[in-house]
Amino acid sequence: MDRRQFAATLASATAGLALARPLAAQASMPSFAAMPRTSPLLALRRALAPTIDAGRLNARLAELATFGARTDGGVDRVAYSPADLAARAWIEPLLRDAGLTVRRDVAGNLIARREGSDPTRRPIVIGSHIDTVPAGGRYDGTVGVLAAIEVADALRASRTALRHPLEVAIWMNEEGGLVGSRIVAGELQDGDLDAVAVAGVTHREGITRIGGDPSRIHEARWEPGRIAA
Numbered sequence: 001m002d003r004r005q006f007a008a009t010l011a012s013a014t015a016g017l018a019l020a021r022p023l024a025a026q027a028s029m030p031s032f033a034a035m036p037r038t039s040p041l042l043a044l045r046r047a048l049a050p051t052i053d054a055g056r057l058n059a060r061l062a063e064l065a066t067f068g069a070r071t072d073g074g075v076d077r078v079a080y081s082p083a084d085l086a087a088r089a090w091i092e093p094l095l096r097d098a099g100l101t102v103r104r105d106v107a108g109n110l111i112a113r114r115e116g117s118d119p120t121r122r123p124i125v126i127g128s129h130i131d132t133v134p135a136g137g138r139y140d141g142t143v144g145v146l147a148a149i150e151v152a153d154a155l156r157a158s159r160t161a162l163r164h165p166l167e168v169a170i171w172m173n174e175e176g177g178l179v180g181s182r183i184v185a186g187e188l189q190d191g192d193l194d195a196v197a198v199a200g201v202t203h204r205e206g207i208t209r210i211g212g213d214p215s216r217i218h219e220a221r222w223e224p225g226r227i228a229a
């Protein structure tokens, strides 16, 4: 939330407060429980609470659907394709703008992190993928990723501290065999990378294309128990 948005939120909360008073006065039996609803402190707290910007989320879903857009309304954005590469380049700044520190692991997964207030806590991981099956839809995977970015942005804008670190994961080539997530799980062997992906190149070539290093995929593995959830 930038300053202007914050002011708007605060203004609407104040307007809500002004409305809440006559409504409370109209109630035939004003109960004690109803009183905090008119408390300026609660209104302020509500104004400062993390808020999802649904309009922005929708606009981003529409924009992401332009990468590999088909004339029938679907999306063709198989992993390692030019559309996939362009979409990945488009989404990285969104992760940064949401206050996250972005890293691309050697498999090509994008892992964007926000630190927690308690350094002993393990991260909570949210996210999904932005590659699609051939002739795929607009929402599979993309909702998971863009909603996760929206969560991070809402936390940043409201200056909400979480005890746990938060990580937004964008798994690479999820639709072509859960490739990125299986590398992280330690389930893919070096030889598996010679299989040819839907984009017509081997996973080895594809991972190189998206900036990973297929010769070091073992380094992308997460130890069991690395994350909290």
Ligand SMILES: [Zn+2]
Binding pocket: 129, 140, 141, 174
């Ligand atoms: Zn999916």
